[in-house]
Amino acid sequence: MKVEVCIDNFESLQIAERAGADRIELCAALALGGISPNAGFIEQAVNYASIPIYVMIRPRSGDFYYSENEVEIMLKDIYHARVAGAQGVVFGVLDKQANVDRQVLKALMREAGQMGVTFHRAIDLASDYQSALETIIEAGCERVLTSGQACNALSGSGVISQMVKQAAGRLSVMAGAGVNHHNVADIVKQTGVTEVHLSGKSSRPSQMLLSPNAASMGDMDDFSLAITGEANIQSLRQALGLVING
Template identity: 55%
Template structure:
């Protein structure tokens, strides 16, 4: 059975995702920036209303995954906060200046994450040696890797994802993510051997405001990115045979 994780950055999308059969939620802010740490208010409310596990993104800023000591301190505090608010897991990734896993920082983050599930996210797709990176993540004790197989999307990276699945040999789950939809998910599953997929399934919906002010005429105020039930439903149907 294929588990479908849906990444969201607003409370409206939580209800849509779980109603459509999401098996897990990756909770973020700012999906347009690749996903950042969500607010404590969003975490608390999502956990309160979630019927599936909620994994909180731990990412203090956009851009690369080479973090300063101050940013690492922020990440540690954010993990502590996510646990105290009831999240079941956390999602993070850390690299060094040589584009490999920063094992020391990862060890610190894992220590703070004791008792939580941990997904190492697509920072791994920026590594120059993916084999060593997978070994480092497994050695650290992460339960899952989210990856597009070092490609722009999981379909193009499916051969590398398959190599990662074989390397991990069941010691952790390799979850395919980036560019996954109902049209390509079947081929990705068949050729990579994964049992988890990750997507946002977003659409733009119009504002529910009845009157648009002069300020509201700016494009960013006229629509909202939310999870689309049809996208998740079609993907769930596509993975049912597996």
């Protein structure tokens, strides 16, 4: 079983690796579902990590129907991830009819070159997930991340199971969204996946000495930092160990 942890800050990278993550999905702004991280973060993560780094390629939050300019941004971001030495990239592209955009996917795959590619949860918005899965396999993606077109992987386990059967080893189906140590055993047993994806999110207070009247920089709490919870990842690994050994 492989455990992929999505992170959006360097502290979380250190925690996730220490807690036993097998792979990192490197993002910015996980509160928005994850968008492309900056070049400095990519380089620092690749230089530090002893596990594979897969870089999120998503130019904005929202849907996965992109303009020509946004596709150009994605191509440039893939190039920078590749030059930085990342092991893989993560993206998903749909057209106006919510089908996988074959031409854009082909262009992104070409830019990715020898890097691994995960097609992310854009498949959960596809109008026909079975057709979408065939297109993703045909393009050469090594993995698809999915919640089974549901709000979380446990609720979508029936569809995820069907994807695993349809893929038949031609790519890996990775379950993600709402995965934790409480439900991971059920998700694995019900779907047959061999990879799971989570943030394992937690938080810590700011270490700054703050005035009680400190100004806020935005809509979120600037003085509570969202980080990967080390115990959350360790507990999930223990739960997976029981599934494997039990």
